Amino acid sequence: MSVHVSQSAHKIQLWRRLGSVQYRDSSLLQRQHLSSFSSKADRNDDLVTLEASPDTGVATLRMHRSPANSLSMEMMQSISGAIRKAESDRKIQSLILTSSLPSGIFSAGLELTELYQPDLARLPKFWESFQQLYLDLYGSRLSTIASIGGPAPAAGCMLSLSCDYRIMTDNPKCTIGLNESQLGIVAPPWLAQQYIDVIGNRNAELALLLGTLFTPQQALTVGLVDELVCSGDSSIDEMAQRKAAEFIRIPPKARVAAKELTRGTQIAKLSGNREEDTEFFCSFVTTDTVQKTLGSYLEMLAKRKK
Numbered sequence: 001m002s003v004h005v006s007q008s009a010h011k012i013q014l015w016r017r018l019g020s021v022q023y024r025d026s027s028l029l030q031r032q033h034l035s036s037f038s039s040k041a042d043r044n045d046d047l048v049t050l051e052a053s054p055d056t057g058v059a060t061l062r063m064h065r066s067p068a069n070s071l072s073m074e075m076m077q078s079i080s081g082a083i084r085k086a087e088s089d090r091k092i093q094s095l096i097l098t099s100s101l102p103s104g105i106f107s108a109g110l111e112l113t114e115l116y117q118p119d120l121a122r123l124p125k126f127w128e129s130f131q132q133l134y135l136d137l138y139g140s141r142l143s144t145i146a147s148i149g150g151p152a153p154a155a156g157c158m159l160s161l162s163c164d165y166r167i168m169t170d171n172p173k174c175t176i177g178l179n180e181s182q183l184g185i186v187a188p189p190w191l192a193q194q195y196i197d198v199i200g201n202r203n204a205e206l207a208l209l210l211g212t213l214f215t216p217q218q219a220l221t222v223g224l225v226d227e228l229v230c231s232g233d234s235s236i237d238e239m240a241q242r243k244a245a246e247f248i249r250i251p252p253k254a255r256v257a258a259k260e261l262t263r264g265t266q267i268a269k270l271s272g273n274r275e276e277d278t279e280f281f282c283s284f285v286t287t288d289t290v291q292k293t294l295g296s297y298l299e300m301l302a303k304r305k306k
């Protein structure tokens with residue numbers, strides 16, 4: 001553990017040197033305003049819906065933060081809150097995570113306005129909410145199923161990686177993966193580790209380097225998703241329900257203990273390292289280089305839309 005801490009401290013120093021000029025001193029503050037990327041805080045109360053069915057033991061958590069279920073701080077807190085609420089009901093053994101946006105987008109990942117020209121007082125709290133969401137979902141006592149009906153890039157992919165089982169719509173336009181390198185950022189170590197654990201070291205290494213977004217068929221081949229459903233087929237919900245029922249048939253104590261076997265170490269690692277992880281993130285994301293690349297990425301997204 002002490003080796004890990006000192007290596008991380010070294011990495012922080014390295015990033016500080018690479019970043020050289022911190023964001024608060026940066027000319028990026030004067031960059032042109034990107035009108036379609038201007039929202040920051042939003043209301044906590046209508047971002048997700050939790051539907052619990054004590055009869056079946058299954059709860060369904062639907063995300064509906066328009067337009068793309070991107071993860072603002074409030075959105076992450078709402079998802080965490082809903083997971084904890086489902087867990088507090090002893091009749092509930094399984095949770096289906098899905099999107100109810102008409103576009104079908106599962107989640108577009110972290111809300112980019114939280115990262116670009118960030119509110120410096122909010123930034124550490126934003127990251128802590130991301131860590132907490134990972135801990136709540138990855139470490140949940142519930143069996144968790146991601147029902148992915150649309151794109152799931154970056155932190156959207158993290159949501160699905162944190163579940164026990166992933167079902168995806170077989171539509172080549174719906175892609176999934178950790179594409180952070182394309183934005184000039186990298187996945188934090190705990191997220192990269194999830195990727196390695198699920199798709200294997202070599203697949204993860206290449207995909208992280210290239211920022212690969214996998215089509216559903218490719219995702220199935222590398223094991224990033226477990227099952228595909230024909231595009232336009234409404235049975236993705238039924239399949240998720242069926243899978244949930246299958247998990248529920250396993251005695252809960254054994255199921256939870258089995259999960260702990262594979263996830264316990266990573267959860268303990270981040271739990272004991274949250275402050276440092278947050279400090280690293282804040283100093284990294286506010287460097288001029290990262291801000292510049294994020295700005296260009298946002299411009300590219302806006303242009304692509306036009």
Ligand SMILES: CCCCCCCCCCC/C=C/C(=O)SCCNC(=O)CCNC(=O)[C@H](O)C(C)(C)COP(=O)(O)OP(=O)(O)OC[C@H]1O[C@@H](n2cnc3c(N)ncnc32)[C@H](O)[C@@H]1OP(=O)(O)O
Binds near residue numbers: 036
């Ligand atoms: C301790 C170590 C630390 C190391 C440092 C760590 C650095 C941080 C790394 C953290 C890991 C996670 C990172 C992320 O999640 S970053 C976010 C990455 N997300 C993306 O790249 C996705 C971008 N979006 C898209 O590709 C498409 O929008 C998508 C495929 C999702 C949907 O396409 P579609 O064509 O259907 O829809 P639009 O593109 O028109 O989008 C609809 C509207 O949604 C807005 N949008 C999309 N994505 C985001 C986003 N992530 N944040 C904010 N807003 C987003 C888009 O602008 C459209 O809005 P308008 O309709 O208002 O124009």
